[in-house]
Amino acid sequence: MELDKKGMSRRKFIGNVGKIGGASAVLGVMGTMGLFDPEQAGADSQTKKQGGNGKKPDKHSSYMLLNVRLESGYKYENGQVVATESVMRNLYITKGKISKITELNAPVTKGVDCYDAKGMLLLPSFRDMHIHLDKTFYGGPWRAVRPTKNGIFDRIIEEQTLLLELLPTAQERAEKLIELILGYGSTYVRSHCNIDPTVGLRNLENLKKALANYSDKISHEIVAFPQHGLLRSNVAGLIREAMQLGVTHVGGLDPTLVDADMEKSLQTMVQIAVDYKAGIDIHLHEGGDTGLKAIRRLAELTEEAGLQGKVTVSHAFSLASLTPGPDVELFDRLAALGISVASSVPIGKSVMPIPLLQKQKVNVMLGNDSITDHWSPFGIGDTLQKAHLASQLYGWSSEFNLSRALALATGGVTPLDENGKQVWPKVGDAATGVLVRASCSAEAVARLPERAAVFHKGTLASGSLESGKPKHA
Numbered sequence: 001m002e003l004d005k006k007g008m009s010r011r012k013f014i015g016n017v018g019k020i021g022g023a024s025a026v027l028g029v030m031g032t033m034g035l036f037d038p039e040q041a042g043a044d045s046q047t048k049k050q051g052g053n054g055k056k057p058d059k060h061s062s063y064m065l066l067n068v069r070l071e072s073g074y075k076y077e078n079g080q081v082v083a084t085e086s087v088m089r090n091l092y093i094t095k096g097k098i099s100k101i102t103e104l105n106a107p108v109t110k111g112v113d114c115y116d117a118k119g120m121l122l123l124p125s126f127r128d129m130h131i132h133l134d135k136t137f138y139g140g141p142w143r144a145v146r147p148t149k150n151g152i153f154d155r156i157i158e159e160q161t162l163l164l165e166l167l168p169t170a171q172e173r174a175e176k177l178i179e180l181i182l183g184y185g186s187t188y189v190r191s192h193c194n195i196d197p198t199v200g201l202r203n204l205e206n207l208k209k210a211l212a213n214y215s216d217k218i219s220h221e222i223v224a225f226p227q228h229g230l231l232r233s234n235v236a237g238l239i240r241e242a243m244q245l246g247v248t249h250v251g252g253l254d255p256t257l258v259d260a261d262m263e264k265s266l267q268t269m270v271q272i273a274v275d276y277k278a279g280i281d282i283h284l285h286e287g288g289d290t291g292l293k294a295i296r297r298l299a300e301l302t303e304e305a306g307l308q309g310k311v312t313v314s315h316a317f318s319l320a321s322l323t324p325g326p327d328v329e330l331f332d333r334l335a336a337l338g339i340s341v342a343s344s345v346p347i348g349k350s351v352m353p354i355p356l357l358q359k360q361k362v363n364v365m366l367g368n369d370s371i372t373d374h375w376s377p378f379g380i381g382d383t384l385q386k387a388h389l390a391s392q393l394y395g396w397s398s399e400f401n402l403s404r405a406l407a408l409a410t411g412g413v414t415p416l417d418e419n420g421k422q423v424w425p426k427v428g429d430a431a432t433g434v435l436v437r438a439s440c441s442a443e444a445v446a447r448l449p450e451r452a453a454v455f456h457k458g459t460l461a462s463g464s465l466e467s468g469k470p471k472h473a
Contacts, residue, residue: 057093058459059216063113065091066468067104069121071440074400074420081400081420084440088119090470093431096458101427108470116468120435120452123406123444124413124424125187126383130281130314130342130367131177132225133191133210134203135159135166137372139176144377152258152285155375156228162374163198170203174210177371177381178218179462184382185434187218187456188411190281190342190367192225192251192314195238204242217461223281225251231259236268243276249312252282256290262297270301279310281342284318287350291318296330302337309338312365316341319357320350331360344369345389354408355394366390366408383409387445402442415441431458 057063068089075083092100092109108114137143148154166173181189191211194203204222211220224242226235230252239250250273255265273280282298284291295313302311313334319341322330334341340363343352357364366386370376387409391397396405407414417423425433435453438444453463 056460057113057115057455057465059096059457061113061458062092062094062099063115064108064468064470065093066114066116066470067119068117068435069119069439070101070422070425071121071415072422074403074416081398081403083399084403084416084442086121086440091122091425091431093458096431098425098427098429098431101425104471114468114470115465117435117453118466121438121440121444122425122433122435123185123415123441124410125432125434125454125456126185126409127188127190127365127411128181128186128367128381128383129188129190129312129365129411130344130369131181131189131191131381132193132370132373133174133177133189134170134193134207135163135373136173136177136370137374138180138381139173140169142372143374145374152254158374159194159196159227160198163194163196163203167199167202167206171206171210174207175213178210178214180371180381181368181383182214182217182454182462183451184380184384185436185451185454185462186381186383187432187454187461188220189218190221190223190249192223192281192283193242193247194227195224195235195242195251196226196228197233197235197238198228200238201242201245204245204247208245216459217456219456221248221279223247223249223251225283226253229253229258230255230268231261231265236272239272240275243272243278247278249273249279249281250276252280252284254284254286255282255294257286262294266294266298266301270298270305270307273307273310274305279312280307281312281314283314285315287317288321289318291316292321292330295319295334299330299333299337299339302339311337312340312342314342314367315346316343317346317350317352320352322353322356324356328356328360331357331362335361335363338363340365342367345386345393347389347393351393354390363412364408365411382448384445385448388448391445397446399440399442402445403440405445406441409445432456435463 068091069086070089071084072087073085074081075085088104090102091098193207224239224247250269252269255262259265342365344367354364366383368379368381371379371381387405391405413424415424433455434451436444436449438449453465454461
């Protein structure tokens with residue numbers, strides 16, 4: 001069976017690569033999680049679902065969103081961007097798409113429901129590209145992280161009992177976590193899901209049910225993640241079963257440190273991806289030469305297997321040791337192969353070279369990773385906050401740099417292009433966005449305003465809206 005014109009058969013791939021032989025820190029900024037109150041959470045959830053006036057625009061609705069602030073261009077002084085200009089517009093939403101953008105005094109279609117944005121800024125919604133929805137303490141009692149002596153190996157041992165303890169409420173907790181990230185404006189999520197001997201496929205089954213319950217509010221990808229090691233826990237067969245259940249990506253974990261056989265671990269992961277025509281997203285915490293060797297080998301296998309554009313290296317801490325100069329060749333190779341890097345913008349001794357990766361055209365994606373779980377208590381679930389953190393870390397404090405930083409949170413979508421031309425939203429775009437009380441993208445990244453209303457393909461996914469009336473009606 002051929003992959004594509006540039007790909008190869010599964011048998012040929014195995015022959016070419018040879019025979020197969022024998023968490024990051026996150027910082028909460030301007031956000032509070034607080035203690036969980038089930039009754040209040042239920043009430044808040046119901047309010048969000050209904051909207052402020054008891055109505056709930058959904059994907060089948062046709063309605064108008066009035067008095068929306070849209071970015072229109074940059075203001076320059078002495079050749080430098082010093083401000084962002086905006087205009088007020090009305091948006092027609094028809095069956096999940098923006099069907100018309102008009103000036104406030106334009107004629108209005110009679111009989112259409114109207115909601116008032118009250119001058120709030122519309123931004124593209126956010127994408128959380130690395131999170132673990134299937135295992136979290138969120139929605140339950142507070143628990144801090146327990147100290148370890150042997151790092152990831154102690155965590156694996158801890159999970160052998162903890163995962164069974166969390167299993168009865170795994171779906172409920174996943175749903176609470178989905179509501180949390182929706183409230184922060186993320187309407188696209190890539191969730192890693194444990195596939196391990198302790199819970200088998202049960203976490204996946206619960207995660208799929210949770211995501212199905214929010215299918216009109218959030219789009220998703222799922223990574224079959226061998227948290228206890230692909231080889232170490234002998235779960236290649238379970239990963240294949242997960243792929244048959246509709247999982248989109250094959251996961252992996254530290255092929256040298258955890259699996260103790262880089263070549264076999266990487267080849268096994270890539271082979272499963274080839275067999276199921278799936279993507280790859282590997283957790284690679286390994287630093288220095290060990291991690292770099294794994295990335296270089298994965299790049300070779302990506303090219304040989306025809307998986308260009310389908311591979312992500314999550315964390316990729318070893319890249320923090322690289323500098324401009326000869327090291328840039330590896331970044332160029334990642335860009336040429338479409339290998340992306342997913343980062344939670346960790347704070348520690350080593351700083352991820354996100355600006356250099358972007359300069360060399362490597363696709364950098366952001367994720368929240370752990371949300372108050374046994375790996376880290378700090379995650380708040382806000383992808384915009386990650387762009388905010390990156391801006392502080394890399395000194396992106398100007399109007400232009402803050403404006404461009406938004407792209408890290410949105411998957412590359414920004415209202416203005418680098419030249420200040422308005423490129424989003426356009427008629428025909430999905431009605432997917434976030435209303436915030438800010439004047440521009442730069443302010444939103446810097447100040448992290450409340451996400452007042454979140455839309456996913458026309459559906460009010462979170463927040464509330466009040467009925468409105470066109471000014472001239």
